[in-house]
Amino acid sequence: xxxxxxxxxxxxxxxxxxxxxxxxxxxxxVEIPANEELDKLQLTVVEDYAKLVHAxxxxxxxxxxxLQTAINTFxxxxxxxxxxxxxxxxxxSRESYGPSEAFRFYAGPIDDDNGxxxxxxxxxxxxxxxxxxxxxxxxxxxxxxxxxxxxxxxTAQLLTDLNEDGGEENVSLGYHxxxxxxxxxxxxxxxxxxxxxxxxxxxxxxxFASRRLDYLKVTTEILIADLQGLVADWSPxxxxxxxxxxxxxxxxxxxxxxxxxxxxxxxxxxxxxxIFTAYxxxxxxxxHSCFSDNTHRDIILNAEGLSNVFYGKYKxxxxxxxxxxxxxxxLKITDPALAEQVSTQVTTALEKVNAMPVPFDFAISDxxxxxxxxxxxxxxxxxxxxxxxxxxxxxxxxxxxxxE
Amino acid sequence: MTTSKRFLWVLACVFMFSCNHLSEVQFxxxxxxxxxxxxxxxxxxxxxxxxxxxxTLSNEEGLLFFVGNSLFNQxxxxxxxxxxxxDGLGPLFNARSCSGCxxxxxxxxxxxxxxxxxxxxxxxxxxxxxxxxxxxxxxPHYGGQLQDQAINGFGVxxxxxxxxxxxxxxxKFADGSSYELRKPMISFVNLKYGPMDAKVMTSPRVAPQMVxxxxxxxxxxxxxxxxxxxxxxxxxxISGRPNYILQQDGQKAIGRFGWKAxxxxxxxxxxxxxxxxxxxxSDLKPSQNWPFGIDTENIPNGGEPEIDADDLQKVVLYSAxxxxxxxxxxxxxxxxxxxxxxxxxxxxxxxxxxxxxGTHPTIDGxxxxxxxxxTDLLLHDMGEGLADGRPDHEANxxxxxxxxxxxxxxxxxxxxxTFYLHDGRARNLSEAILWHGGEAExxxxxxxxxxxxxxxxxxxxLNSL
Numbered sequence: 052x053x054x055x056x057x058x059x060x061x062x063x064x065x066x067x068x069x070x071x072x073x074x075x076x077x078x079x080x081v082e083i084p085a086n087e088e089l090d091k092l093q094l095t096v097v098e099d100y101a102k103l104v105h106a107x108x109x110x111x112x113x114x115x116x117x118l119q120t121a122i123n124t125f126x127x128x129x130x131x132x133x134x135x136x137x138x139x140x141x142x143x144s145r146e147s148y149g150p151s152e153a154f155r156f157y158a159g160p161i162d163d164d165n166g167x168x169x170x171x172x173x174x175x176x177x178x179x180x181x182x183x184x185x186x187x188x189x190x191x192x193x194x195x196x197x198x199x200x201x202x203x204x205x206t207a208q209l210l211t212d213l214n215e216d217g218g219e220e221n222v223s224l225g226y227h228x229x230x231x232x233x234x235x236x237x238x239x240x241x242x243x244x245x246x247x248x249x250x251x252x253x254x255x256x257x258x259f260a261s262r263r264l265d266y267l268k269v270t271t272e273i274l275i276a277d278l279q280g281l282v283a284d285w286s287p288x289x290x291x292x293x294x295x296x297x298x299x300x301x302x303x304x305x306x307x308x309x310x311x312x313x314x315x316x317x318x319x320x321x322x323x324x325x326i327f328t329a330y331x332x333x334x335x336x337x338x339h340s341c342f343s344d345n346t347h348r349d350i351i352l353n354a355e356g357l358s359n360v361f362y363g364k365y366k367x368x369x370x371x372x373x374x375x376x377x378x379x380x381x382l383k384i385t386d387p388a389l390a391e392q393v394s395t396q397v398t399t400a401l402e403k404v405n406a407m408p409v410p411f412d413f414a415i416s417d418x419x420x421x422x423x424x425x426x427x428x429x430x431x432x433x434x435x436x437x438x439x440x441x442x443x444x445x446x447x448x449x450x451x452x453x454x455e
Numbered sequence: 456m457t458t459s460k461r462f463l464w465v466l467a468c469v470f471m472f473s474c475n476h477l478s479e480v481q482f483x484x485x486x487x488x489x490x491x492x493x494x495x496x497x498x499x500x501x502x503x504x505x506x507x508x509x510x511t512l513s514n515e516e517g518l519l520f521f522v523g524n525s526l527f528n529q530x531x532x533x534x535x536x537x538x539x540x541x542d543g544l545g546p547l548f549n550a551r552s553c554s555g556c557x558x559x560x561x562x563x564x565x566x567x568x569x570x571x572x573x574x575x576x577x578x579x580x581x582x583x584x585x586x587x588x589x590x591x592x593x594x595p596h597y598g599g600q601l602q603d604q605a606i607n608g609f610g611v612x613x614x615x616x617x618x619x620x621x622x623x624x625x626x627k628f629a630d631g632s633s634y635e636l637r638k639p640m641i642s643f644v645n646l647k648y649g650p651m652d653a654k655v656m657t658s659p660r661v662a663p664q665m666v667x668x669x670x671x672x673x674x675x676x677x678x679x680x681x682x683x684x685x686x687x688x689x690x691x692x693i694s695g696r697p698n699y700i701l702q703q704d705g706q707k708a709i710g711r712f713g714w715k716a717x718x719x720x721x722x723x724x725x726x727x728x729x730x731x732x733x734x735x736x737s738d739l740k741p742s743q744n745w746p747f748g749i750d751t752e753n754i755p756n757g758g759e760p761e762i763d764a765d766d767l768q769k770v771v772l773y774s775a776x777x778x779x780x781x782x783x784x785x786x787x788x789x790x791x792x793x794x795x796x797x798x799x800x801x802x803x804x805x806x807x808x809x810x811x812x813g814t815h816p817t818i819d820g821x822x823x824x825x826x827x828x829x830t831d832l833l834l835h836d837m838g839e840g841l842a843d844g845r846p847d848h849e850a851n852x853x854x855x856x857x858x859x860x861x862x863x864x865x866x867x868x869x870x871x872x873t874f875y876l877h878d879g880r881a882r883n884l885s886e887a888i889l890w891h892g893g894e895a896e897x898x899x900x901x902x903x904x905x906x907x908x909x910x911x912x913x914x915x916x917l918n919s920l
Contacts (some may be wrong), residue, residue, distance in 0.1 A: 126743055129591065158501060164501065164502065168488050175525075177528060177529075177530045186532070186533070189608065191606075191607065219552075219558070219559075220528065220530050227849055237909070318517075319517075321522070323517060323520070323521035324521045324524070324525075327518045327521055327522065328521045328522050328524075328525045329524045331519075332522060332525065332540045333540070334540045334541070336529065336540070336541070337525055337529075356481070356605050429517070432517075432518075443645075449514050450497065450498075450507075450510055451496070452507045452508045452509075452510060452517075
């Protein structure tokens with residue numbers, strides 16, 4: 052670059068002249084009149100998205116609070132009925148968290164440098180890191196639960212410090228840690244279609260029973276705190292938060308984030324990481340909710356999250372509805388044919404994930420079911436590609452690759 | 456203004472611009488300079504910067520990448536286990552997963568305290584071959600590297616541990632400011648299989664970042680050989696030479712991977728790491744590292760081989776297709792000045808800035824890309840300070856392969872540290888440069904003689920890689 056010192060007045064004039072020439076040559080092109088309707092709609096889509104995100108996280112928080120109530124009841128009075136109620140509450144809490152995964156992958160509040168994603172939903176986990184596991188005839192008891200001498204008291208600080216310490220699978224926190232504690236390993240054959248069968252005695256007469264109960268309680272507290280943080284980050288009313296900056300950015304910037312989230316979830320995370328990897332390895336260890344056999348719901352809920360963002364519509368488990376404008380409405384202006392094409396693909400992908408046999412570990416191991424799993428993979432990949440094409444139609448470039 | 460005057464004006468303009476252009480040319484960014492690996496470049500500076508697939512994979516390769524990733528990330532377990540896809544760990548091992556050492560596909564470091572596992576650091580071992588002075592053998596009791604972990608419950612002791620102490624050394628830049636270097640001293644503790652051989656040679660190593668490896672594999676061999684100058688015929692003090700690996704068919708292959716370029720391709724590198732670091736056999740490396748003097752009859756194994764050929768190939772594909780992050784601040788005047796200093800100081804004599812890849816045998820997305828890895832993949836004598844004294848194939852005890860520099864500015868973002876060099880002894884880039892000796896002595900001396908401003912510019916440039 053030039054430094055100012057080297058300019059003479061003549062030089063400056065030269066620069067001005069040449070700048071003028073450049074400007075003239077640029078404006079040879081016919082100027083496209085600003086499309087006010089499109090500009091306004093972009094702002095609306097961004098704002099409606101942000102409200103949808105908030106409503107979804109708030110829904111997840113409410114369901115997690117219900118889970119906390121059920122877990123606290125179980126901790127105080129560990130009966131089979133209360134254990135079953137806690138499991139039911141856990142499954143319910145996944146219904147509202149699942150769609151929110153469409154808000155990941157652009158370093159927003161959920162997964163920026165300090166984001167709680169790794170605390171909330173990290174998987175696969177090495178369950179032996181948390182509690183005993185059985186392999187064949189052998190019981191290994193080297194988990195955090197089983198080491199009172201090294202970890203005398205199970206506290207939020209301890210579990211947070213240990214989360215992903217020394218390896219990406221050393222997961223001590225989140226939904227799946229709770230899931231493992233509630234259900235235990237799924238040791239039955241997939242065709243039995245049974246989830247994990249942790250006995251109630253693990254919470255009553257076993258030597259580590261009270262530590263397991265502490266673990267449940269503390270992990271749930273951290274889960275709640277993390278969800279509360281997300282709700283606050285996206286609150287439309289509190290100001291000065293992520294919501295405020297998201298809706299005041301250039302729409303192109305926020306739209307890129309919106310597209311990145313759904314593009315990566317569809318093509319990479321869901322099609323590749325969550326479904327195809329398990330399909331290819333034929334391995335329960337690769338399924339998302341392997342202890343509770345709830346993976347099929349995770350997949351369907353993630354896909355519904357994609358649909359929510361695409362159309363700008365949300366219906367919570369609490370019945371609350373958001374009916375805003377989405378990407379679909381933008382595309383209808385810029386490229387109506389593409390709008391319908393992507394819309395059809397959303398429908399196809401949803402059909403295919405719903406058509407996968409249940410439970411997922413059966414679907415990936417049963418030869419007659421496997422083709423249906425692969426169909427879902429193909430349609431989700433296609434959907435990811437079409438999201439990228441839709442972004443391009445709005446002059447936005449996204450990369451649908453997933454950070455591993 | 457008359458026509459002739461106007462003409463003169465225009466002439467003056469043209470003259471001035473070209474003049475300025477000439478004087479500025481050395482501090483200008485090259486077209487596409489930010490693209491470290493052509494179309495295999497990604498734009499991410501987060502902790503995931505080393506973990507993205509190259510954007511040019513086919514849909515099918517993209518899916519296999521995820522499977523490779525799962526095999527890379529997830530812990531392997533002791534056989535027999537319900538997870539038959541991933542059993543066969545050990546009996547001796549350094550880590551339970553690839554990502555245990557290459558955390559976030561990034562860079563390991565030396566343990567910070569005795570007994571810290573999985574920091575991404577290990578100790579290679581060998582002894583001289585008494586019958587062939589140009590060869591080495593594994594230590595008779597401890598093999599080719601010390602494994603500091605073992606499977607539970609089968610009477611297999613851990614081989615032992617080690618401590619890293621540092622000898623602190625002080626020095627001064629020409630401008631009078633001082634620096635401190637630390638030299639690691641390894642001592643073994645709790646050796647459970649008897650003493651090591653009296654002539655044992657040791658070499659600590661950290662796990663390198665995984666980005667761009669497939670592109671390095673795709674650099675045409677002829678281009679590397681053209682850079683070799685073993686007799687230093689051009690008298691520039693730099694005499695790089697390739698390492699050669701004797702293959703089973705008797706042919707020699709040029710080494711590209713490993714700190715001493717002792718692996719010819721990623722398949723061998725990956726299979727070697729599976730066996731050496733995790734105790735997992737493959738078709739390429741079928742012989743288990745059995746613990747010395749232990750009855751192996753009852754030690755379980757996870758099949759023969761423990762990772763099947765298909766899965767190994769998926770990890771190879773994964774390892775080959777991790778994208779390279781784009782440069783940051785490549786147009787910043789100070790970074791551009793630093794680049795010029797890098798060139799002027801002769802650093803680019805070994806850290807070759809640019810190649811064009813040839814045709815990769817299996818992955819189209821790696822082929823015919825202009826890449827900027829800053830390595831020649833050749834061996835160079837780096838002087839006594841860095842020497843491990845341990846030959847490796849044709850590399851002698853003072854030689855190291857020029858490591859690629861792409862991504863070195865992102866260790867802090869990905870791995871929360873800034874430790875450099877083969878054993879992580881350098882605590883920052885300045886120390887890493889100061890350890891250069893041998894063929895790089897002259898460049899190092901220039902660094903020491905530089906003004907503080909120039910040193911900063913150089914470091915800024917390196918941090919932009």
